[in-house]
Amino acid sequence: MADQQAVLETRSLTIQFGGHVAVDEVSCAFQAGTLTTIIGPNGAGKTTWFNLISGQLTPSSGQVLLAGEDISNLSTEARTDKGLGRAFQLTNLFPNLSALENVRLAVASRYRIGHVFWQRASLRRDIEDRARHYLDFVRLGHRADTPVSYLPHGDQRKLEVALLMALEPHVFMFDEPTAGMSVDEVPVILDLIANLKKQDDKLILLVEHKMDVVRSLSDRIVVLHHGQLVADGEPAEIIASPVVQEAYLGTSADAPTEEASA
């Protein structure tokens, strides 16, 4: 494992907002076929680290490497093209189009085709087949013709996973995928992520607060606190570690206890 090339790596990644260092020299490498969850108290820098990786923010210093290539200066779109996929909490859905049309557009964008090629029957069929495949994967096949604005919140979140899959990324990034979901919907989205994990060449990164989710899905947990990486290892070991308990006890409402996750 140690000599396997990392799919994704951050090296001394740092960003400062005024005098505040939100992500502080974070170095971490991730291998294909693993699911890592990033945890930490509110304001620890988790989302900011994600934003630096996906290109929403430019680091003050340090690098982001994708399959060994320094992508620190690339745009978000260029990073997506290179296989870095991030779910954007519904902001990339077209509410007036149907579920299928949304996925179809995502598939077509992957193919980089214009209107002329769209007319070619074989390509059109291929796009249609793929779009339906991703929609079925997220169990929304029966909602293909429903406009997105009519879908319940949980279905919209599932659709977002389908859009992400349509881009065929090597890296899937989810920032609190279960946020705002009802108790019934949470297991469905987790099941989707667990199924993604079975495609064993993928790297999945999650930011998640619910410790039962973290424990059941993760191969590895990385803990941020005050912008620094303070723990990194297997779930049971990390959750029990004093450094994690202490980090969370600073904001006791978030403490990673079984009660908090219930």
Ligand SMILES: Nc1ncnc2c1ncn2[C@@H]1O[C@H](COP(=O)(O)OP(=O)(O)OP(=O)(O)O)[C@@H](O)[C@H]1O
């Ligand atoms: N654009 C910005 N400008 C100034 N400060 C920012 C900006 N983005 C984030 N911060 C600050 O950086 C710190 C880390 O924020 P971040 O949202 O990454 O934390 P988090 O660990 O994701 O927290 P939460 O679990 O609450 O989402 C916070 O103090 C936040 O106020």
